[in-house]
Amino acid sequence: MIERYERVSLKHLLTVEALSDQEVMGLIHRGQAFKHGSIWLPEKKQYFVANLFFENSTRTHKSFEIAEKKLGIDVVDFAADTSSVQKGETLYDTVLTMSAIGVDCVVIRHGDENYYDQLIQSPSIQSSVINGGDGSGQHPTQCLLDLMTIYEEFGSFKGLNVAIIGDITHSRVAKSNMQMLNRLGANVYFSGPRQWYDEIFDVYGTYLPIDELISEMDVLMMLRVQHERHDPDESFSKQEYHHKFGLTVERAKQMKKGAIIMHPAPVNRDVEIADSLVEGLQSRIVKQMTNGVYVRMAILEAVLQGKA
Amino acid sequence: MIERYERVSLKHLLTVEALSDQEVMGLIHRGQAFKHGSIWLPEKKQYFVANLFFENSTRTHKSFEIAEKKLGIDVVDFAADTSSVQKGETLYDTVLTMSAIGVDCVVIRHGDENYYDQLIQSPSIQSSVINGGDGSGQHPTQCLLDLMTIYEEFGSFKGLNVAIIGDITHSRVAKSNMQMLNRLGANVYFSGPRQWYDEIFDVYGTYLPIDELISEMDVLMMLRVQHERHDPDESFSKQEYHHKFGLTVERAKQMKKGAIIMHPAPVNRDVEIADSLVEGLQSRIVKQMTNGVYVRMAILEAVLQGKA
Amino acid sequence: MIERYERVSLKHLLTVEALSDQEVMGLIHRGQAFKHGSIWLPEKKQYFVANLFFENSTRTHKSFEIAEKKLGIDVVDFAADTSSVQKGETLYDTVLTMSAIGVDCVVIRHGDENYYDQLIQSPSIQSSVINGGDGSGQHPTQCLLDLMTIYEEFGSFKGLNVAIIGDITHSRVAKSNMQMLNRLGANVYFSGPRQWYDEIFDVYGTYLPIDELISEMDVLMMLRVQHERHDPDESFSKQEYHHKFGLTVERAKQMKKGAIIMHPAPVNRDVEIADSLVEGLQSRIVKQMTNGVYVRMAILEAVLQGKA
Numbered sequence: 001m002i003e004r005y006e007r008v009s010l011k012h013l014l015t016v017e018a019l020s021d022q023e024v025m026g027l028i029h030r031g032q033a034f035k036h037g038s039i040w041l042p043e044k045k046q047y048f049v050a051n052l053f054f055e056n057s058t059r060t061h062k063s064f065e066i067a068e069k070k071l072g073i074d075v076v077d078f079a080a081d082t083s084s085v086q087k088g089e090t091l092y093d094t095v096l097t098m099s100a101i102g103v104d105c106v107v108i109r110h111g112d113e114n115y116y117d118q119l120i121q122s123p124s125i126q127s128s129v130i131n132g133g134d135g136s137g138q139h140p141t142q143c144l145l146d147l148m149t150i151y152e153e154f155g156s157f158k159g160l161n162v163a164i165i166g167d168i169t170h171s172r173v174a175k176s177n178m179q180m181l182n183r184l185g186a187n188v189y190f191s192g193p194r195q196w197y198d199e200i201f202d203v204y205g206t207y208l209p210i211d212e213l214i215s216e217m218d219v220l221m222m223l224r225v226q227h228e229r230h231d232p233d234e235s236f237s238k239q240e241y242h243h244k245f246g247l248t249v250e251r252a253k254q255m256k257k258g259a260i261i262m263h264p265a266p267v268n269r270d271v272e273i274a275d276s277l278v279e280g281l282q283s284r285i286v287k288q289m290t291n292g293v294y295v296r297m298a299i300l301e302a303v304l305q306g307k308a
Numbered sequence: 309m310i311e312r313y314e315r316v317s318l319k320h321l322l323t324v325e326a327l328s329d330q331e332v333m334g335l336i337h338r339g340q341a342f343k344h345g346s347i348w349l350p351e352k353k354q355y356f357v358a359n360l361f362f363e364n365s366t367r368t369h370k371s372f373e374i375a376e377k378k379l380g381i382d383v384v385d386f387a388a389d390t391s392s393v394q395k396g397e398t399l400y401d402t403v404l405t406m407s408a409i410g411v412d413c414v415v416i417r418h419g420d421e422n423y424y425d426q427l428i429q430s431p432s433i434q435s436s437v438i439n440g441g442d443g444s445g446q447h448p449t450q451c452l453l454d455l456m457t458i459y460e461e462f463g464s465f466k467g468l469n470v471a472i473i474g475d476i477t478h479s480r481v482a483k484s485n486m487q488m489l490n491r492l493g494a495n496v497y498f499s500g501p502r503q504w505y506d507e508i509f510d511v512y513g514t515y516l517p518i519d520e521l522i523s524e525m526d527v528l529m530m531l532r533v534q535h536e537r538h539d540p541d542e543s544f545s546k547q548e549y550h551h552k553f554g555l556t557v558e559r560a561k562q563m564k565k566g567a568i569i570m571h572p573a574p575v576n577r578d579v580e581i582a583d584s585l586v587e588g589l590q591s592r593i594v595k596q597m598t599n600g601v602y603v604r605m606a607i608l609e610a611v612l613q614g615k616a
Numbered sequence: 617m618i619e620r621y622e623r624v625s626l627k628h629l630l631t632v633e634a635l636s637d638q639e640v641m642g643l644i645h646r647g648q649a650f651k652h653g654s655i656w657l658p659e660k661k662q663y664f665v666a667n668l669f670f671e672n673s674t675r676t677h678k679s680f681e682i683a684e685k686k687l688g689i690d691v692v693d694f695a696a697d698t699s700s701v702q703k704g705e706t707l708y709d710t711v712l713t714m715s716a717i718g719v720d721c722v723v724i725r726h727g728d729e730n731y732y733d734q735l736i737q738s739p740s741i742q743s744s745v746i747n748g749g750d751g752s753g754q755h756p757t758q759c760l761l762d763l764m765t766i767y768e769e770f771g772s773f774k775g776l777n778v779a780i781i782g783d784i785t786h787s788r789v790a791k792s793n794m795q796m797l798n799r800l801g802a803n804v805y806f807s808g809p810r811q812w813y814d815e816i817f818d819v820y821g822t823y824l825p826i827d828e829l830i831s832e833m834d835v836l837m838m839l840r841v842q843h844e845r846h847d848p849d850e851s852f853s854k855q856e857y858h859h860k861f862g863l864t865v866e867r868a869k870q871m872k873k874g875a876i877i878m879h880p881a882p883v884n885r886d887v888e889i890a891d892s893l894v895e896g897l898q899s900r901i902v903k904q905m906t907n908g909v910y911v912r913m914a915i916l917e918a919v920l921q922g923k924a
Contacts, residue, residue: 048374058700058710062692063717066664069690074377076370079698082387084366089574094366097573100597101371124587124594266705279740286740289716356682382685384678390695392674397882402674408905409679432895432902
């Protein structure tokens with residue numbers, strides 16, 4: 001029997017937790033359909049989407065740009081460093097401007113958690129907001145591309161053993177992934193430095209040293225050591241981190257047959273993951289990036305359809 | 309009887325003062341037509357416009373970009389900080405390059421007044437120039453969008469009372485607006501700090517304290533306090549400016565029925581205008597931004613049509 | 617008899633020396649065809665090309681952008697300073713990302729010589745690479761546009777006298793031009809400061825003072841004094857350079873009838889070439905920039921055709 005999902009329609013996409021299971025699965029299926037050649041049938045002749053990235057990004061930024069261009073959307077690019085932000089203009093007034101000049105949707109990455117609250121409450125702002133990452137808060141499109149990649153591999157989340165390993169407290173996406181994977185029926189495990197783990201995560205899964213869980217996992221989600229968000233004194237040497245918490249070549253040999261390696265990238269090679277594994281047979285890191293384009297097409301479609 | 313305006317054709321747009329009244333009204337009417345769904349019928353298959361912004365801008369830059377994309381023009385974006393300007397290349401040689409590689413029109417914002425003189429005299433440069441702001445000189449497209457917004461509201465300029473309030477000497481657009489409004493039959497008033505007013509403006513209107521004029525005005529054009537262009541010692545505290553010269557909530561209550569508030573934005577909220585008024589019922593600030601797209605479409609069309 | 621060239625197909629374009637004479641002439645002819653209105657018949661509905669410029673550029677960067685847009689390609693622009701390069705991401709991982717998200721071809725300018733070696737050997741990277749300049753190494757598209765400009769002028773390279781004058785050791789394009797011109801049958805001469813010349817170039821041509829060769833040359837290729845690549849102590853005053861090695865107004869009077877002046881630009885006016893000559897009748901500098909668009913269209917077509 002073929003599963004059928006209704007087409008998802010969203011006003012904004014701010015957090016993945018606010019989506020129903022039906023919506024999550026709908027977006028994943030629609031992402032897969034785009035990957036296999038499905039096309040968008042827009043209701044308007046021309047749509048404008050602005051990408052407002054206030055933090056450095058290659059993957060998320062360019063992936064959205066390609067998703068937009070594949071949908072035939074006109075992309076408005078924005079460089080904070082040559083904008084009126086330099087004259088003190090706020091995020092609110094920047095988005096108000098985008099809305100006023102006809103931008104249907106803004107994709108925003110910003111350092112402040114919940115930056116979007118003020119935007120979505122404003123009666124003057126007509127643009128939809130897609131959250132491309134808010135500080136240490138949320139990164140819903142990364143979570144959805146991770147889920148799409150797992151679903152594509154295993155066809156289901158039920159009973160899958162998934163380990164989230166590394167810098168969990170500072171990771172936007174780890175927090176979303178643990179909740180969504182738990183909700184969708186996977187068994188979640190955690191590993192990595194104890195000081196980067198918080199007991200509040202116990203409700204979603206079990207914390208274990210990497211060597212105790214590696215042979216049982218279907219999915220190893222390695223997280224990026226975000227050097228740029230850490231105090232220097234709490235950081236490890238790269239070799240030390242790799243040896244204690246990383247996916248070394250030796251550990252990879254203990255992985256289950258069919259198990260996969262994931263990472264949101266950019267990878268610190270030989271820190272989180274041994275260099276030779278990054279593009280190896282067990283890795284789905286390149287596929288995650290590819291899927292990111294398609295799931296973002298699904299998200300953009302869900303947000304834009306119905307806009308007058 | 310329906311007013312008819314001939315389609316405007318321009319080689320460049322450098323100053324609004326160089327336009328005839330007929331041309332000004334033609335561009336406003338064409339902007340309104342674009343707003344109501346009129347389309348451009350280009351003579352060539354493909355046009356290239358380059359946006360060369362040497363000063364920070366969100367509104368003007370992005371508004372031009374959307375206007376260009378609505379017309380189906382291919383936009384060449386330019387970031388001075390990663391260009392050969394860093395190797396010492398002049399504006400002249402940058403525009404010569406744009407012309408040589410096939411750019412039909414350059415939109416330029418630059419800090420030097422009359423930067424365009426050398427460009428339009430060169431026999432080697434084929435590109436048309438649209439002035440997106442030259443230092444403290446001119447900002448003709450802002451003036452035209454202001455005029456379009458007033459015309460859209462009142463259907464005529466004759467006999468309208470319009471006050472220009474604030475940092476008049478440093479405002480590109482104030483100087484154009486006073487001349488054009490005067491020419492088109494409006495009664496112009498000025499207010500704001502005395503040291504930011506110059507007697508040479510007396511020929512266009514009357515300087516008065518804000519409390520003496522507010523109840524008689526149809527249009528209040530509040531100007532931005534350009535902190536970035538001022539010496540620190542001549543600046544006011546924000547509260548002081550708002551209290552003495554700004555549009556406070558109390559002053560707004562004295563406005564005539566049907567009177568409107570305008571501002572070129574970005575607004576310093578609670579300095580020039582009380583925060584709660586910026587998006588209020590009397591404000592046309594969002595509409596100004598929207599109209600900016602349409603009047604720029606009219607300008608681009610006027611410059612591009614007839615180009616081989 | 618009309619010369620016929622087969623359509624060129626390339627996996628990458630890294631150095632011009634790796635091209636056969638037949639391929640060089642094929643690209644030049646195809647560039648000329650594009651200049652005269654020929655169009656591309658793509659096999660796929662949509663192509664993505666990313667321009668990754670890690671060094672400042674106006675001409676090469678924008679010329680590629682226009683070439684891409686004339687071919688109907690979707691352009692992905694990339695600003696290193698707001699990318700994950702700032703988090704330490706390598707060029708390799710940046711290009712791997714581009715490949716993963718569906719970029720068919722990357723145009724790269726980078727300060728490291730032979731930066732492309734690792735990219736083209738990777739089994740994970742599907743994108744083709746066009747070299748937009750690698751440090752003091754290669755700049756093949758500049759060489760091809762120079763050759764196209766000479767060919768357009770003289771219809772052949774055989775027996776032409778071409779002088780390459782100036783900062784030869786630091787010039788990417790001088791090294792390519794001397795080899796290709798030699799291969800294609802031109803007589804190559806060199807001039808400029810002795811310390812910026814190397815005896816290894818003797819195999820391609822003859823070094824002479826500018827005043828001894830100027831009256832015999834068909835083409836004067838003046839090179840840019842790259843102030844940004846020199847130690848301060850070895851540099852000349854601008855006047856001194858112009859007087860000893862530059863193309864002064866007096867020297868230009870000794871040029872052969874029909875001889876032309878070329879320069880890769882940006883020109884240091886009154887250093888390499890007298891200001892009044894830059895846009896004069898003997899100059900082909902503007903034409904070089906124009907031809908750069910068309911030869912890059914030919915290159916992009918050669919690289920993209922056949923991509924699934």
